[in-house]
Amino acid sequence: MNLTQKLTETAKTYPDKQAYIFEDQEVTYKQLDDKVSMFAASLSSEGIQKGDHVALILGNSPEFLIGYYGALRAGAVVIPINPIYTPDEIGYLLHNGDVKAVIMLEQALPLVEKMTNQLPDIALVAYTGEGTEEKVISNTKLKTFTTMIEDNGGTVPEQSIAEDDLAVILYTSGTTGKPKGAMLSHNNLYSNASDTGAYLQITSEDVVITALPMFHVFCMTVVMNAPLISGGTLLILPKFSPQEVFRVAEKYKATIFAGVPTMYNFLYQFPEGRAEYFNHIRICISGGSSLPVALLHRFEKKFNVRISEGYGLSEASPVTCFNPLDRPRKAGSIGTNIRNVENKVVDELGQELPTGTVGELAVKGPNVMKGYYKMPEDTAVTIKGGWLFTGDLASMDDEGYFYIVDRKKDMVIVGGYNVYPREVEEVLYEHPDIIEAAVVGVPDPNFGEAVQAFIVTKQTMTAEDVLTYCGEHLAKYKCPTIVEFIEELPKNTTGKILRKALRKQVNA
Structure with missing residues (x-):
């Protein structure tokens, strides 16, 4: 079975049921x-x-x-x-x-x-x-x-x-500066949609708000594929808007909302937001980055809903963990293994670590990608013995709940989007008046994190010069919002730029 075969099967079972509603137009x-x-x-x-x-x-x-x-x-x-x-x-x-x-x-x-x-x-x-x-x-x-x-x-x-045939290539920014294409098979995508849907108990009765970007794997699997193979209805929003989320939730009696922490923050802060708009919501789903525990509690109290936080990555189609619905939800946890997927915490040698010990999160299951497109060496480093090494630091408690302790060393997450400093730095280095540049993430009240650039120049430049230049070469969310000019970047004895020192400088 694959996604398109299942769509045809679902259409035969529910021919006249709404598959999606877009701008109040219904399509069966x-x-x-x-x-x-x-x-x-x-x-x-x-x-x-x-x-x-x-x-x-x-x-x-x-x-x-x-x-x-x-x-x-x-x-x-x-x-x-x-x-x-x-x-x-x-x-x-x-x-x-x-x-x-x-x-x-x-x-x-x-x-x-x-x-x-x-x-x-x-x-x-x-x-x-x-x-x-x-x-x-x-x-x-x-x-x-x-x-x-x-x-x-x-x-x-x-x-x-065939199940193993390539279906989707998802490009994800790489630490080498250039995006890497995660190759996902038909079975990768179908199995993860099916297993995630079963874990979250998605049925034909569900009406799902589709506000996350559909080109992103979080939306693709959890909000698009999982409901469609179950006969649910998608409420497709052209873009995220708190007002529109509340409107369609009330009008169409939505049962599921999925978003990144930034969305939950905007919904919580929206002056006209009221609990009755979410009267029919049975579960809210959060992913993309860690949801602050304080925001989770405030949101649940204000809107009288439950938020289930999970974890995933493009290379795993993406879901590996979710907080279960039939057991207590643990704030700050990404939950437990979903059906047919195994997570473990390992040391530098790939050996599983005892409960409570921090190490790298590794994943195994039918959802793990075939590899990176035209990048066999990167694939060999990431997938070893059938296990996908995520690069994220995590721990597991004695009840099988996982916790992300830290994410990939230098990655910045802006509103749920991954921004790798190297990619931004490559663009900055191409400017003829920039000698050196380094990028770090800084706290941002609206988007979780923002990008700050530290720059050494040949001649006088303004922050506006840098922002204009970046806007011509990078997507908006990747662009620095803060620019600081310094005489020299901190380095170790081998000449490597020390981003850790820059982060300390920001937090000082």
Whole structure:
């Protein structure tokens, strides 16, 4: 069984039930499944074959949902990309990911000509919009998404899709500066959606608020795939808005809300937020980064709901732990093993550590990725003996609950998004007037953390100069919000920059 097969099965079981609601427009499971098949047929008729890579550069929308399932049904490999990335960032992913087709926002069409000139392997660009005009730029065909889901009589070629076949490549920022593509198989994704859904007791009665970005693996598995294979209904929000979350929760009697800690903070602080809006919510789910215990308690008290915190990473499809619903929830814990997934805490040699001891969290199960795309050496370092070494420090108590003690050494988490300092530093070093640069995370009341840059320059620069430059080369959430100019960066005897010293300086 895979995700698209299960969607068809669900559509036969619940043909007239709402699969999703977007901007108050309801679409049934049969309608969704038909649109997915038509899109898959259109991809095939345009020459997209099994194993070809299809990029989704879309925000939360029906187009993302149909494009995702349609590409999988056509036997293609999906590469979701954050649409707010800069052209440089998108270009790297399209090139490294060997993309053959792109599904994108109409607003991004000005980028198409540049992309197709630099990336001649892209044969098709399907963009959102209502027009029907077809164009060809540098041998790349441009078609509107609307025409791709019209019933043109096409059929989906019979595809023999094996469980181990590649389904999705999720790019995650790497400590080497360039993003790494985590290769997830059909079984990785289906098993994790199924196991997570069972653990959280998701059923056809659930109505799930989809405010997390759909291109992010947290949303993809927990909020999109798990409810759809269970016959639930998605309330798709184009973007996160406390007012809109409360509106749809009340109007459609939502039963599940999932978000990162930043979202919970904004919801809690929203002046018009009232408990009655969440009267039908049976569970709130938190992930992406650690939820402050004080906020967890305040939120639960104000809205009379339960928050279940979990843990995951792109390389694990992503969920490995969740606080169980049938036992006490432990504040500050990421919970226990979900079904069919095993977590353990190990030392530097990979040996399991006793209860209560801090070590690296390692994960094993059908959800663990096949490896990093075109990066066999990185794969060998990360997956050893079938175990995925997460790089996160954790401990486990005597009841099997895990706790994240610290995260990857230098990573900054801004509103649930991972920002690796090296990637930001690489951009800073490219500026002709910057001699040295180092980036650290600093506390931020709204987004959990923010990026602060320490810079040594050749000549006088202003913070505004740096921020403008970064805004041209990095997604907004990766950009420094604080810039400090110093004469020299602290280093050890080998010349390595000491970020730890900079963090101490920030906290002094």
